[in-house]
Amino acid sequence: MTYSFRDKLGQGGYSVVYKASLPDGRQVAVKVINESKGNGEEFINEVASISRTSHVNIVSLLGFCYENKRALIYEFMSKxxxxxxxxxxxxxxxxxxxxxxxxxxxxxxxxxxxxxxxxxxxxxxxxxxxxxxxxxxxxxxxxxxxxxxxxxxxxxxxxxxxxxxxxxxxxxxxxxxxxxxxxxxxxxxxxxxxxxxxxxxxxxxxxxxxxxxxxxxxxxxxxxxxxxxxxxxxxxxxxxxxxxxxxxxxxxxxxxxxxxxxxxxxxxxxxxxxxxxxxxxxxxxxxxxxxxxxxxxxxxxxxxxxxxxx
Missing domain, CATH: 1.10.510.10 (Transferase(Phosphotransferase) domain 1)
Incomplete structure (x- = not known):
């Protein structure tokens, strides 16, 4: 999806965000959690929190991965x-x-x-x-x-x-x-x-x-x-x-x-x-x-x- 993590959008304290594409061509953002920082608590906390939401002013979580790499898939925000x-x-x-x-x-x-x-x-x-x-x-x-x-x-x-x-x-x-x-x-x-x-x-x-x-x-x-x-x-x-x-x-x-x-x-x-x-x-x-x-x-x-x- 990320074309081997080619297009980096940004980086935070415990993650890196990459631009990616779904099979249907829709653009998304993939947030990959740094495995060396923390025990996954922030990842689980983010999934638990945002999965409860549905609002035009809250970014949409489309999916996540916990095996091999911890990653979250969000809607792509062009600006x-x-x-x-x-x-x-x-x-x-x-x-x-x-x-x-x-x-x-x-x-x-x-x-x-x-x-x-x-x-x-x-x-x-x-x-x-x-x-x-x-x-x-x-x-x-x-x-x-x-x-x-x-x-x-x-x-x-x-x-x-x-x-x-x-x-x-x-x-x-x-x-x-x-x-x-x-x-x-x-x-x-x-x-x-x-x-x-x-x-x-x-x-x-x-x-x-x-x-x-x-x-x-x-x-x-x-x-x-x-x-x-x-x-x-x-x-x-x-x-x-x-x-x-x-x-x-x-x-x-x-x-x-x-x-x-x-x-x-x-x-x-x-x-x-x-x-x-x-x-x-x-x-x-x-x-x-x-x-x-x-x-x-x-x-x-x-x-x-x-x-x-x-």
Whole structure:
């Protein structure tokens, strides 16, 4: 199917993805798990999680193999991952975003719908716990689909807090409570935090945890966004072209800042996020400035663990 693994699409912490073709000519993506990493737990976890889903904003699992090689067969997403379109590799403020604001807004809505489905629409609630641009795939129409369920947690729909061992996620997107229970319990609100950081990256066009020479704290990024919001400034690298687009940017920014509140109870559910995004700008209340650090704890940046090193 992969023509001897000829066409490599991408590589993650524990897998490599290849372009392949089914006998009927349909293109697919084959994710081959690295046998030397882990005991197959992430593979089984991904199959168990995603096989419970069926949604336009969740990537479709078409099949899997466990003998000889551990591999998963997914629908092929022609545009690749979201990070290729929103992240400025050089971290230069002069870079222009490659997506127009309407497309970015529709992507933000699509991701929110996918997460709402995982949290409320499945028989079991699924916490993804690794939402980031690299795990959002785009089809030919830029419809976003959530992928990579290797770190997902399946729980009962009425479970407000779940128990997990260790830290799950990727640097820059992990909610405070995931790495330190002093901030609260891990729940669907942890995905809300990751979603907020992802959307702020879409707005700013740069990684949230690498902001240049003056400050190394990953929380400097939303602080910078918040200051622009307070002052009514346009972000220099993503200028809106009309008052309507300016209102859209402001609305998305305010919702995102609500999503990254330090206290999980202050974050909206994904259902509420959709309501805020799709309603009038006037209906979104002004968000409090997120706290940068715990008064009694270490800074966030020293506590992160990437998914590739779990």
């Amino acid at each position: 690749g991952s979201l990070d290729k379109f929103i992240l400025n590799r050089g971290f230069s403020d002069a870079t222009i975003c490659s997506l127009d604001w309407n497309t970015m807004y529709q992507i933000a809505i699509g991701i929110a719908r996918g997460l709402e489905y995982l949290h409320q629409g499945c028989v079991s609630r699924i916490l993804h716990l690794d939402i980031k641009p690299q795990n959002i795939l785009l089809d030919e129409n830029f419809c976003p689909k959530i992928s990579d369920f290797g770190l997902a947690k399946i729980c009962q729909r009425n479970d407000s807090v779940v128990s997990i061992l260790g830290t799950r996620g990727t640097i820059g997107y992990i909610a405070p409570e995931v790495f330190s229970r002093t901030y609260g319990g891990v729940s669907h609100k942890s995905d809300v935090y990751s979603y907020g950081m992802l959307i702020l990256e879409m707005i700013g066009g740069r990684k949230n945890y690498d902001t240049g020479d003056s400050c190394t704290s990953e929380m400097y990024f939303p602080d910078w966004i918040y200051k622009d919001l307070e002052q009514g400034n346009n972000l220099e690298n993503c200028l809106a072209n009309s008052d309507e687009e300016n209102d859209t940017v402001r609305q998305i920014t305010m919702v995102s800042l609500w999503c990254i509140q330090t206290n999980p109870y202050n974050r909206p559910s994904m259902s509420k996020v959709l309501e805020m995004l799709q309603g009038p700008l006037q209906s979104v209340s002004y968000p409090p400035k997120p706290f940068l650090h715990s008064p009694e704890g270490p800074s966030f940046q020293t506590s992160y663990v990437s998914s590739s090193t779990l």
